[in-house]
């Protein structure tokens with residue numbers, strides 16, 4: 001009886017552990033994967049026209065390479081501002097105002113930021 005209870009407890013502890021390892025990253029990367037699609041769509045982000053990043057196909061070099069994003073932009077608000085209205089950081093920038101001109105939706109901007117944090 002005791003042994004059975006212990007087996008059940010151990011089994012459920014393993015299930016909880018496995019669940020926390022497999023579920024959490026899948027949820028986070030679902031948004032990042034959606035963001036990658038938005039970023040790489042010619043009709044939406046088209047980010048690699050100007051930015052190089054790991055895995056980018058034939059990227060342009062009009063903008064700086066997108067690397068170490070978490071270290072360089074620890075606050076989401078910094079990236080949100082750059083994506084919403086890059087002219088607020090630099091009036092002469094060539095980067096399109098994705099949010100202000102509704103080139104992509106608010107949700108898509110959040111997904112793109114999740115993707116940026118994987119770079």
Ligand code: HEC
Nearest residue numbers: 039045046047049050062063064082090093094095096112
């Ligand atoms: C037409 C070219 C162009 C496109 C397209 C473009 N950017 Fe930019 N981006 C720039 C330039 C140029 C800069 C340099 C900053 C400036 O001009 O003020 C920049 C800066 C940035 C920065 C700040 C990087 C740093 O190191 O300071 C981020 C983050 C960024 N872009 C993300 C994106 C993302 C994500 C996309 C796609 C959704 C995108 N950009 C599309 C031209 C572009």
